[in-house]
Amino acid sequence: MPNAFTPQAAGDLNYLKSLNRSTILATVRRHPGLSRADIATHTGLTKATVGGVVQVLLARGWLREGELHARGGGRPGRALYLDGSRHFMLGTEVGVKGLRLVACNLQGDVLAQQQSEQAPTSPEATAARLAGMLTDLCRSPDLQSRTCLGLGVALPGPVKPDAPVLRLAPNLGWVDVEFLDLLRQQSLEIAGSWLLDNEANAAAFGEFYFFDGTPPESIAYLCASSGIGCGVVSGDNFPFISRGAQGLFGEIGHTVLQPGGAPCHCGNRGCAETLVSGWKLREQLDVAADASLSEALARRGDEPRVKASLAQAGEALGWLLLNLHHTLNPAMLILGGSLTRLGEPLIAPALAYFEAHQNGLLRQPLSIPVKVIGDSTFTAARGAAAEVMARAAVEL
Amino acid sequence: MPNAFTPQAAGDLNYLKSLNRSTILATVRRHPGLSRADIATHTGLTKATVGGVVQVLLARGWLREGELHARGGGRPGRALYLDGSRHFMLGTEVGVKGLRLVACNLQGDVLAQQQSEQAPTSPEATAARLAGMLTDLCRSPDLQSRTCLGLGVALPGPVKPDAPVLRLAPNLGWVDVEFLDLLRQQSLEIAGSWLLDNEANAAAFGEFYFFDGTPPESIAYLCASSGIGCGVVSGDNFPFISRGAQGLFGEIGHTVLQPGGAPCHCGNRGCAETLVSGWKLREQLDVAADASLSEALARRGDEPRVKASLAQAGEALGWLLLNLHHTLNPAMLILGGSLTRLGEPLIAPALAYFEAHQNGLLRQPLSIPVKVIGDSTFTAARGAAAEVMARAAVEL
């Protein structure tokens, strides 16, 4: 797929340097413990080049040297790891139901987290509240000795592909919000670069960037909560987020599955969200907007009506997974969002539908793995932090 | 979206040079008649760099100098154009109904074309037949004074993303065919690099690469013929084809629109192809496999059954366009493939459906242009030739 990190106009030597630095960093990220020599063979760069870049990264606290490991004869190589002790990135998610904040180190470990279950109101008030929580979070003892690389904000709606502007968050009622500017007016003292992204994109990016082990060629993260969104990330050394012309890539909640079906808030009928989404389940099962959907349905799990609704919604979710796969063909599907907390009654039929229908395109099993994140409370926030790290690596 | 031209492992100076050369070439391609100075301001490169690259491109016959154009005072700039007279690329499409061949110059003009309406049989026999036709085509007088940059072959099925192997062409009955190897055994004398791609990808690439005027940020080409496929191309200077993990990106013909609907040859039920596709229309309207669908239906255009079928299929096509848009958000949609020859009875309802439903995601008109290619006989073949040119530009 495309590449996140292509020079807009043309390339100078600076770009080349940045490219190689990011490549080396990505190699260590994916294969912790490699030596300089390993990196050289792995990336195709020469020992000398790798050595130079590694020196810079060590000096800046992005890498640390580990133990020696001998391999038969010869001088043993010095293992290299991401240094998780010198920096941190802030990530936040402004969700329909509340705010989530995390601070991560370079390895993706969460150093501190915080959440508020109070639903956002206006953009301005939310920015003020978020600023307060961020200030609190930054007081965590574990962060004091570290350098901040920046702040990422995830929002539940499409974001302009070329500017940090939220275009529309239907479930918040926000339109064309330049949220970072509102935050800046709060005179926050947060160093580094700030960025804004859609929650599904951020979550997808985080799952890809901080993947345990060698990440797949690409992933699609399906975010099922109040609405249904999807983020796609791919790319070897520069994870790339597919955004589309207007930032609407992955707005699969409004793909039409039943022409003439139930009306959707987008104006059409029979959108995917009218079959499976938080707002639809609440409507169908009479759960109040301020109550927790998962708790309410857990209590009422034995009601036939609840069972049937969840099974039906689950099947629709599987249907969406299938169409997503046949359209984007990601190497891995990840299912997250608050709806995964509804558990087996929803997830099992979704996976069953997908498993039963995914083959056929090549007349052989495709076996695309589907990973379900049971608790994705901080997934998008952590992903926003990952985006900050990726940008910092380029600008280093 | 991602970027076609990212170094797999790491970047050397060679890569940088190639990057800038391609950028400059892309600038001339998109804005014929620019001077060196214009290119410099346009790309951000310096006059010196541009001058050097242009000299090389002139020497190799990729560019030609045109007239002077004065702009007020000062020395007038020398217009630069792609040189359409020194090279050519060969492109072929192995279609379900026959073979199509074109030779293009650097500007995308078709210098020679040829087609055979005889359906392909085995891969080996088809390679032999194609080789003969290619040899014929290369005898065209207009090609004699030119250098061949290579050969591109488009096939109706998914191709491995990292190797020139056709994985499956259901409508040809081919499985895992290394078609370029079969062609090589024909001892063809065609210089340059050879490549293989899916027909929708090739067509999409060609429409993007040889776009008249400044191309949109990205395009999705929906190919409606025997089956339904889709190709997506994006990227500024290095048009990138989205391929997915297994080369199945854009296999939207098998997205499920009606669970439990009519059976599809892929094994599932209710795939998009069961609602709109060449094979479905033939089945529905009793058109023999060896007859021309468009001619048969043109004759029978007044039958209510034909009208109803086409209207229904057209609406399904619009539905597909809509879901494609909401999933990929391309800046432009192009509708091609042999089914567009069925004309208004099919196309009008498709466009009407799309127009009526495309808005809503941002609460404002999205106005994604939809371009219909009435006769796309040589579109995929020309696109394959475009891919050859793009590769040659990188390897130059």
Next chain:
DNA sequence: GACCATTAGTTAAGAGAAATTACTAAAGCC
């Protein structure tokens, strides 16, 4: 018509990055 301002394009020198080569460092093996 000489001169100047302005823009286009080339040439030459300088800076930066990676490749090549040669070297030092540190281990195992004999």
Next chain:
DNA sequence: GGCTTTAGTAATTTCTCTTAACTAATGGTC
């Protein structure tokens, strides 16, 4: 201890882009 092997560094070379100076060509002005 010496040899072999591999890791990492240092010096040199090569390549590319940039900077700056220069030449080229035009229009405008006195």
